Each structure stands twice: as C-alpha cells, then as structure tokens.
Amino acid sequence: MAVKCLGVTKFLPRQWSSLIVEPERAKAALIQDLLRNLDCSEVIVVREPESALAFLESRAPLVVMCAGRMAPMDGFEFTRKLRHATNVRDCEVSVVLTFVAPERNEVVSALNAGADALLPFPMSANQMRQMLYALATQKRPFVRSATYVGPCRRRGLVQGSGVVRRLEDFGAVEAREALMEVLRTVYNAAIRGGASPDWVEHAAQKLAVYLTEARGGSKIDETALAAQCQALIGQFVVYAPSQSTFDHAFAPLRRLLTTVVAKSLQNAEKAAEKSQAA
Numbered sequence: 023m024a025v026k027c028l029g030v031t032k033f034l035p036r037q038w039s040s041l042i043v044e045p046e047r048a049k050a051a052l053i054q055d056l057l058r059n060l061d062c063s064e065v066i067v068v069r070e071p072e073s074a075l076a077f078l079e080s081r082a083p084l085v086v087m088c089a090g091r092m093a094p095m096d097g098f099e100f101t102r103k104l105r106h107a108t109n110v111r112d113c114e115v116s117v118v119l120t121f122v123a124p125e126r127n128e129v130v131s132a133l134n135a136g137a138d139a140l141l142p143f144p145m146s147a148n149q150m151r152q153m154l155y156a157l158a159t160q161k162r163p164f165v166r167s168a169t170y171v172g173p174c175r176r177r178g179l180v181q182g183s184g185v186v187r188r189l190e191d192f193g194a195v196e197a198r199e200a201l202m203e204v205l206r207t208v209y210n211a212a213i214r215g216g217a218s219p220d221w222v223e224h225a226a227q228k229l230a231v232y233l234t235e236a237r238g239g240s241k242i243d244e245t246a247l248a249a250q251c252q253a254l255i256g257q258f259v260v261y262a263p264s265q266s267t268f269d270h271a272f273a274p275l276r277r278l279l280t281t282v283v284a285k286s287l288q289n290a291e292k293a294a295e296k297s298q299a300a
Contacts, residue, residue, distance in 0.1 A: 033158045039064035043074040043088040044120075049143060053087050053120070056150045071100035071204070078104065085157065088142070090119040090128060098135040105136040105171040113171075114164045114191035116157045118180075120145070120275065130204040132179060136172020138162070139180035147173065156180040178284065191278050194235035201228040205258065209271050212262040222259060231289070237286040 040062050044050035050067045057065050066083070068074050071092065077273075090097035097119040097275075106112050118139040119132045132140045139153055157180060162173035189198065204225045211217040229251040233241055258275050265271035 033155055034061070037063045039066065039081070040082040040088045041074060041077060041081075041083045042067045043069075043071055043086065043092075043097075045069045045089065045092055049089070052144060056145070056147055057087075059147060060151060060154065062197075071095045071097075071103075074100065075103060075107065075110070078110040078112070078115070080106075080111065080114060085116045085118060085154070087118050087120060087141075090121040090124070090132065097137075098131050101132075101135040101137050101172070116161075118153065118157075129179065133175055134170070136170070137179065138173050153180055154259070189276055189283075194232055197228070197232040197235045201225075201232045204228045205272060205275075206268055208259060209262045209268045212259050217259050222252075222255050225258075226255045229255060233283065236283045 040057050042050050042053050042065065043058075044053065044067065045251075050069075054065045054067060064083075066077065066081075068077060072095070074086065074088070088097045088100055092100075095103075101117050104110065104115070104117065105113055116138045117136070118141055119135075119137045120141050120143045121128055122143045124140055126143055129140055138157055141149060141153055145153075161295065162178075165172060165174050174291070204221070205228075206219045208221050208225050211221060226248070230247050233247060233251070240279065254275060258271065261274065262271040
C-alpha cells in the first residue's frame with residue numbers, strides 16, 4: 023500500500039476515495055467533512071443503498087460508510103447484498119455501519135452481516151481517524167462459507183477506537199453451550215440461597231473445558247487453569263444473587279472470558295507469524 027506522509031493519516035494511501043450511503047443530508051454532510059479533513063481525495067454521497075450497489079459495480083472506494091437504520095433496505099441487508107454480489111468491483115471493501123446510540127443487538131447484527139466496523143453517530147474526528155487506522159492495520163481475513171460471507175468474525179468488529187468481540191465468535195460451540203447450561207443452574211441455585219460445592223466444581227470443570235477448546239492450540243497450564251476457573255465461578259456465585267437476570271449476572275464473566283480468549287488467540291497468531299518468519 024502506498025503511504026502518504028500525512029502525520030496522523032500516514033497509514034492511508036496517497037489517493038483514496040470513500041462512499042457514503044446516508045439518506046439524511048445533515049448526517050451525510052458531517053461524515054463528508056470528517057473524511058475530507060482526513061485528506062480523502064474523493065467523497066461520493068448517495069441516499070439509497072440500491073444506488074450504492076450500482077455505484078460499486080464500477081468503482082472500488084477504500085471505505086463505504088453506510089447508515090445502519092434505513093428503510094426499506096437497512097445497513098445490514100445492504101452489507102449482506104454487497105458481500106454476496108458478483109457484479110461489484112470489490113465485494114471485500116471495508117464497510118462501516120453508523121448508528122445513533124447503537125444497541126448491543128445492532129452490534130451483533132453488524133458483525134453477522136459482514137461489516138468491518140460500527141461507528142456511533144455523531145462521531146468525532148478522532149473516532150473517525152482511529153477507525154480508519156484500525157481498518158488499515160487490522161484488516162481481517164475474508165471468509166466465504168455456506169452461511170456467512172465477510173471479514174472473519176473471530177477477529178472482532180472495529181467499533182470506535184477499539185475492537186468488539188463476542189464470546190460466540192470463538193467457536194467451541196458445544197463446550198460453550200454446556201458451560202452456559204451449568205451456569206444457569208448455578209445462578210438459579212445462587213439466587214435461591216446458595217449453590218452446592220459440587221455444582222461449583224462442575225461449573226469450574228465446564229469452564230476449563232470451554233477455555234481449552236476456545237483457545238485452540240494455545241499452551242495452557244492445566245493446574246493454573248483449574249485454579250483460575252474455580253476462582254471465576256466463585257466470584258460468579260457471589261455476584262449472581264444481586265442480579266435480577268442471568269444475563270446481568272453473566273455479563274462481567276462474559277466480558278472477562280471474551281478478553282481472555284481473544285488475547286490468547288492473538289498471542290498464538292503472533293507466535294505463528296514469528297515461527298513462519300524464522
């Protein structure tokens with residue numbers, strides 16, 4: 023990739039273009055100004071996703087900024103159509119969906135539709151810059167399967183200045199479902215007065231199995247893992263009774279497990295890259 027010495031935007035190509043798909047003129051104008059201030063050489067604005075798909079048949083911008091909430095075709099459907107299209111110049115183009123106060127289900131839907139990133143609206147110049155930097159430096163492998171076409175979901179979704187990942191993106195489906203089933207039983211017991219030591223032990227074992235499978239070939243100290251899982255389930259049991267639903271009780275553990283697995287996979291990828299380079 024050719025690089026232009028632009029200070030904060032030196033990671034971008036010397037000449038780059040973008041496409042904005044936004045039915046509201048005021049929102050489109052704000053995004054257009056932000057992109058131009060980041061030295062985007064050409065910013066095209068269309069109001070309808072159908073027009074965007076027609077444009078992409080002959081042009082291949084660096085990034086497509088698309089409103090998430092549109093009708094009748096929303097940003098999710100647009101992204102899926104683009105990813106499956108055979109008549110566009112580049113179906114792998116980076117797609118960023120924009121939302122006012124995005125909800126969790128919209129983040130998940132964006133990831134499953136094949137989007138590269140999600141950006142809240144209104145966004146700041148710094149958020150736009152960080153998002154473009156993440157897209158340029160953390161481009162995810164493109165996946166084509168019977169059920170999904172788009173950037174690898176295991177690598178997460180760029181959102182604002184970071185990457186959003188879901189526990190569901192790391193595979194080990196059976197182990198995860200078995201863990202969730204046991205945790206629900208432990209939660210129900212905890213809110214009724216307490217979970218038995220046997221159930222706590224059982225949950226810790228299921229957690230260890232899940233972490234082992236989700237982290238694939240990562241090296242794991244089984245003794246340390248067992249102790250870690252016991253501690254995590256113990257914290258879950260203490261925290262659970264104060265929460266009104268299982269999802270609320272599981273939320274802190276979900277975030278922690280997502281971070282642990284993501285970091286482990288990232289370290290494994292770096293080790294593999296070093297091994298190949300050697």
